[in-house]
Amino acid sequence: MASKLDDRKKQILKVVTDDYIASGEPVGSRTIARRYDLGLSPATIRNEMADLEESGFLEQPHTSAGRVPSERGYRYYVDALMARKSLSEKELEVIYGELDQYHEEIESLIHQTSKILVQMTQYPGLVLSPQLQTAIFKHIQLVKLSKSTILVVIVTDTGFVENKMIELQQEISSDELDRLSVLLNQRLRDLSVRDLQLNHFMDLNSELVFHDQLFNEAIKVLIKSLSDRNKNGERVYIEGTAKILEQQEFLDLQKLKPLMGVLEEENRLYKLLYKDVIAKSKVKIGHENEDQVIQDCSVVTASYEIAGRAVGVIGVLGPTRMDYAKVLPIVEGTASVLSELLSQISKRGKL
Amino acid sequence: MASKLDDRKKQILKVVTDDYIASGEPVGSRTIARRYDLGLSPATIRNEMADLEESGFLEQPHTSAGRVPSERGYRYYVDALMARKSLSEKELEVIYGELDQYHEEIESLIHQTSKILVQMTQYPGLVLSPQLQTAIFKHIQLVKLSKSTILVVIVTDTGFVENKMIELQQEISSDELDRLSVLLNQRLRDLSVRDLQLNHFMDLNSELVFHDQLFNEAIKVLIKSLSDRNKNGERVYIEGTAKILEQQEFLDLQKLKPLMGVLEEENRLYKLLYKDVIAKSKVKIGHENEDQVIQDCSVVTASYEIAGRAVGVIGVLGPTRMDYAKVLPIVEGTASVLSELLSQISKRGKL
DNA sequence: TGTTAGCACTCTATCTCAGAGAGTGCTAAC
DNA sequence: GTTAGCACTCTCTGAGATAGAGTGCTAACA
Incomplete structure (x- = not known):
């Protein structure tokens, strides 16, 4: 299976592929000779096509049909033969x-x-x-909806806004929530979601001046909810x-x-x-x-x-x-x- | 076209429909006589089916095929004939x-x-x-993302969270934004989105103690963004x-x-x-x-x-x-x- | 009067078969 | 190396022919 194709073979492979893509019909030697001005007779083209089939660039659906590009043929066509242009x-x-x-x-x-x-x-x-994974935290906001339900709103630099409602065991006051928001914002800003590993949060947690049991819980729930997010974001x-x-x-x-x-x-x-x-x-x-x-x-x-x-x-x-x-x-x-x-x-x- | 069907006709219509739904094949008189124990001969069933066709409950795909329910037949079947049960x-x-x-x-x-x-x-x-239209405001939160960009988060009683980023001409301070949040919350709570007409906002606006030009703009943008929302929510x-x-x-x-x-x-x-x-x-x-x-x-x-x-x-x-x-x-x-x-x-x- | 058996008729779906068409590979000539 | 000619292969299409299913009608029956 020689991968080196001479110019004429390339030309024929290109023409066959172009024609097949356009028509959907297997293309025969006669069609090529008639439709494209290659200066070659059907018989010559037949010989070349037989070679191209030999080396795996063309295929025949059945004995008496025309040729069709193989996957290898398409690959070669895409890599080397087809007209490449950009949009205007x-x-x-x-x-x-x-x-x-x-x-x-x-x-x-x-x-x-x-x-x-x-x-x-x-x-x-x-x-x-x-992908949320590569996104970078820009803002996180915690909103108290009811006694124990808080809404977490996360904005990433990719412009995505993610919402998650989470539920705490205990009530948390709006003030505490605000403090937590501020803290999280400082700490998370410019981190990518990928970076957001458990230990980041752990760090955060240990640094808390006013860490009490409530905060611990809030953060734990938050971690869980975010890592859930990652899976399906x-x-x-x-x-x-x-x-x-x-x-x-x-x-x-x-x-x-x-x-x-x-x-x-x-x-x-x-x-x-x-x-x-x-x-x-x-x-x-x-x-x-x-x-x-x-x-x-x-x-x-x-x-x-x-x-x-x-x-x-x-x-x-x-x-x-x-x-x-x-x-x-x-x-x-x-x-x-x-x-x-x-x-x-x-x-x-x-x- | 008599809509009154006697019991035997009902029974045959039901059986034909059941069978056709199950098999997908037009059902003939012979099939019914064999498959269902109605105590009737094919010939009798044929007569009944001819009547049912006459009154528009059955149809024949072509002369020598079995019968198939017409739309009217299905309608009658659904309304009166089919077995109705609930899930266990x-x-x-x-x-x-x-x-x-x-x-x-x-x-x-x-x-x-x-x-x-x-x-x-x-x-x-x-x-x-x-439907957002029938939803009821529960919470609205304005978050400052950058100088002139604010994120509006709306939570409805149906548990939906809607986000919208809006852009102001002027900068608004976080404090002002908070005041606006509080105000909007008071005013909008328990209103349905449907109720949210321009005039509600107008009322709101005129009641503002500290109304300045900035607030006017913020509210105008908000109205627009919400009414946009309604269309595609x-x-x-x-x-x-x-x-x-x-x-x-x-x-x-x-x-x-x-x-x-x-x-x-x-x-x-x-x-x-x-x-x-x-x-x-x-x-x-x-x-x-x-x-x-x-x-x-x-x-x-x-x-x-x-x-x-x-x-x-x-x-x-x-x-x-x-x-x-x-x-x-x-x-x-x-x-x-x-x-x-x-x-x-x-x-x-x-x- | 309602029900049923019998039968001719209709329509479809499927199968086979022949012929047309397209294209090839091979051979021999240029 | 290229080309013309030709026999061969394979698919596609359409025409019958046939089987099968089901009907409607008629006449007989309870």
Whole structure:
């Protein structure tokens, strides 16, 4: 299996892939000779295609059908062959305009982002919300709701507001609560949630001048509630699942069902995406995906940032026969616009 | 079209409907005679069925097929024929147990509710979140985040916590903010959001002892932000959309596509449900639904309450050939469990 | 008068089979 | 190294033909 391809083979592989992505039909030597002006006869192309199949870049659905790119073929196409371009300023403006309407609230902003991905790519769109783990405490406020119920409001630098009601055994006075708020604010500010280990709190606790049993309890409950939070803070938003019905590869209900199942399981979608927070942008083709069920799909992702720190991922999911050349710039462009908007929000709230 | 049916006709309509719901196949006279011990020959049953078709309770897919209930038939079945039972104490316990794990947070509670509906009915499950409109202010807290950004936290008696960041032109001091908080708390407590009209705020405003220009602005921004909120406060949670793929009536992609589309549009789902907040429990069959696309579906809903006040709706959506006898008690039972849990949460936070 | 058996008829679903179409691999010529 | 020609393979489609299910109608029966 030689991985070195001469120029003509590259050209043919590119043309086959382009054509297959556009048409969905296996492409034959004759079609290529007619449709693309390569100056080659069908017979020559046939020979080259046989070679490409030999080296694993193309496949034949059955003996007398045309050729189709293999996963390896797609990989090579994405890495080396396809036209790579970025969105134009104007296109970015449009996305910006669409999203800017929702800058009031981070959750709708993210929601809207997935909708835009769907609209522009015609594939289901995914957004992994900013990870609480990497977020940095900015403000914590304790509000007394009733004798023993207090509301904890945490604001992070990523603009997220988290609420949690917690219950104490004893009553705590508003004054005490305020003092606790102040103390926690001083101590936690600029810590990331990741840093927030039990021992940080322990430190805090031991430093308390007026530590009494009540405070101990309050802090213990708080720790517990926050570490609960960590587990489930990140959400995956998905929109446009209905779009996969448009894909001819999923006309078959037997294939469709498990896929639809996955798209409903936030957990699995999370696993699909969370590793890509660190990757700038990534295309995962077929078996490169860990989840068995989507091994005839591809996932195109790009991470987005807040103030220069990668915090989340957006992406789309489609069949391996995905229009990578169209989708990749859209995903990347949308991620960059989202980054900009989130950074603005973050800055807005800076002290 | 006589609506009066004699007992034998009722019995046959019931048996036909039961059988069709269970099998999905049009049921013929012979099948009934064999499968159910009515003491009637196929020929007699044929005659009765012809009558039932005449009066619009049954339909024939084509001449030489068995009979199928018409929408009118289903309606009669649901109203008068089907076995009506409630969930047993034990079944309610199970639901309670499942949901109680999530009582910490109202949103996950509601989310989980829709999952339970899916699991128990095998149809997509819907939950319309408690309506902010009918909620009652319990606490409002203004937190200063930066010079001009303040975070507004509103807690309602339904246990919901709403956050909104607002931006002022001028800086406001923490002290002033606290005074405003106190004032708003006094004035708004026990008002429903619905009551919150502009004039309430205007009253508030004119009563201010220390009204200065800054307060005016703060209040104006607050009004705006709250009325924005009202529009989008209610959310519809849907789970288990993949379940409709299991329904043989949607094997046809042409039928499936528009339906999947609807299930993704929160707006349309909202319209589907919001009227049922006042109805205790309801079955809407086929064309009884307003949305054209789901006119070959049925929706079974039940409203849930917080402290005796109906605030939201849960339900499932399935083909008109839905197992009403099984689904209705599940939906009603789940709604009652949810009501109980929400009321507990609400009580917990009472001052 | 209501019920039932018998029978011809209708409609659908499924299976088979042949032919068309597309594309390949191989061979031989350029 | 490239190309034309050709036999071969495989799929897809449509046309019958057939089996099966169920009906409606008629006539007989209690």
